[in-house]
Amino acid sequence: MAVRREEEMPEESPATLKEILYARELRTNCQRRLLAEFGRPLVSFTLNIAGGRKAFPLAERTFREGKWLIARELERAGIPVAVYREDCGRTGYAGFYAVDAGAERVKRLAAAIEESGPLGRLFDIDVLRRDGTKISREDIGLPERTCLICGKPALLCSRSAAHPVEEVVRKTQEIMRSCFQEQYAGRVAQSAVRAMLYEVAVTPKPGLVDREGNGAHRDMDIFTFFDSISALAPCFRRFVQEGLDFRGEPRKLLASCRYSGLLAEDAMFRATGGVNTHKGLIFSLGVLCAAMGYLHGNGLPEDMDAVLEACSEIAAPARGELEKAPKGPPTHGEKAYSECGFSGARGEAAKGFPHVKSIALPLLRSLRKAGLSPNDAGVAVLLHLISRVDDTNAVSRSGLATYRAVQSEVQKCLSETSEPKELLNLARGLNEKFISLNISPGGCADLLAVTFFLSFLFPGPQ
Ligand SMILES: [Zn+2]
Known part of the structure; x- marks a missing residue:
């Protein structure tokens, strides 16, 4: 049995808000470049992790699991990936896939992965059309995602900072x-x-x-x-x-x-x-x-x-x-x-x-x-x-x-x-x-x- 112990992996220190915002900007630039270069819909995979500590062993494993599920789902659907880029560091993990398929179809597959089990709740799999606009869950007739803590719409809770970050982090790790x-x-x-x-x-x-x-x-x-x-x-x-x-x-x-x-x-x-x-x-x-x-x-x-x-x-x-x-x-x-x-x-x-x-x-x-x-x-x-x-x-x-x-x-x-x-x-x-x-x-x-x-x-x- 492959044994990999989370405890033995290095623990990154928390990223500052400035670092997180900068990383977000870099990722947006990366998305733009890939859209321009490949002219195909883009899948952007990140994890929903609150607070500054984005990179830790369990999160890395969760990201790997998500990557495997996405690759397998695209393969099953016969959708070729023209290119894959990854950005992993203290500010978290992100993967980008330029794919040869209609954006809506890909979004449906992504939503199925997000809803496939408890870990899926921590996946954020966005799909961008060729023109860079994002397909929302509502666009394909799905309800919005719910908060891990209270079950209300997630966006509402995160915008209003309804729950202490520590509570959300604890729930996420659990x-x-x-x-x-x-x-x-x-x-x-x-x-x-x-x-x-x-x-x-x-x-x-x-x-x-x-x-x-x-x-x-x-x-x-x-x-x-x-x-x-x-x-x-x-x-x-x-x-x-x-x-x-x-x-x-x-x-x-x-x-x-x-x-x-x-x-x-x-x-x-x-x-x-x-x-x-x-x-x-x-x-x-x-x-x-x-x-x-x-x-x-x-x-x-x-x-x-x-x-x-x-x-x-x-x-x-x-x-x-x-x-x-x-x-x-x-x-x-x-x-x-x-x-x-x-x-x-x-x-x-x-x-x-x-x-x-x-x-x-x-x-x-x-x-x-x-x-x-x-x-x-x-x-x-x-x-x-x-x-x-x-x-x-x-x-x-x-x-x-x-x-x-x-x-x-x-x-x-x-x-x-x-x-x-x-x-x-x-x-x-x-x-x-x-x-x-x-x-x-x-x-x-x-x-x-x-x-x-x-x-x-x-x-x-x-
Ligand atoms: Zn809530």
Whole structure:
């Protein structure tokens, strides 16, 4: 994921009124020159930012976003840009486009961008006719723009200085910040959903639900997983947002995510008619999403090691809970912990996903680089995880001795071959065996999803 931290970018000092007026004059001259030179309608893009501080990192990012939207919209409409000029500095950001199209048509596209979302409210996209006159929103039948603070016509409020500049600036920055945070949360949550879809689609998976069958399960099939994943999609955004909003020590973040976690479990059970498809993964991916949000929201480094380190701090209290006697009926994880000392999803997260970091992710990256499909690479990664991980789901269903025997068989096979086709055959053969022994390595499947998730966000050296 491209990481660019606003805090690290230089903060410009506020421009004086004289500088702002001078810059305005220069921009008007620039517009006149472009109109004279190219004889085409002109798009003039600036940001609506009150006060003297026009250039700051969030504003620069907002300007880049606007530029991208304008370029894309013109491209979509098949409108060539004869020339683009930019003027960026302490007095703010401005972009000028001489375009090959009727001015009214361009103004309609510009208005659509201005109205496309919260950030659009901060865009000022003027369109000048060939003769230099400006097309107003009224000219194309649109209502005038409204004030960010009170919703009355914006021009009225700015002319009468109806609101203190600081209030308008604060509101403006809030719009920018929350918009970029939402984009970020959306990107991370999308990777979580994509990882869950990849995991369930990988086939064949011994004992697990895949595209060919239900493994050792009788109460769920691949459609149960689709139902659950669709219901969980918005929940992952919430975990990221919890992390983004959180200030304090990461180990206290788990407590503030707890309610979001319960809501996610409710959403899953409602969608599946009471079947537990993803409880462990809600925890693992939830912690990862919260960790990503925490680092991003607190301006900390966002490399993968930092994310895994944050996970271990966030999940640490959950590991402590396993050591206390559980109230009520024990979960798979609690049963496995009390019987075999396995710490499951909670333990993996609290240790910073060591099996993913040292085994699964390097293997997935190298197999993908060698040209294997996500499916075949996923099968190989899963087999390696089964051979190494103490899977609480599998143990709670089949008992420790059976699971150990199966593990050593998988280890032996993996030491004999790494041929992708043979691994697929091995997985298919194991599926029969796992079904007869009632083994479902759900914990390893969860780690496979975590591996996919990290590979999407951190593709590694190319
Ligand atoms: Zn107002």
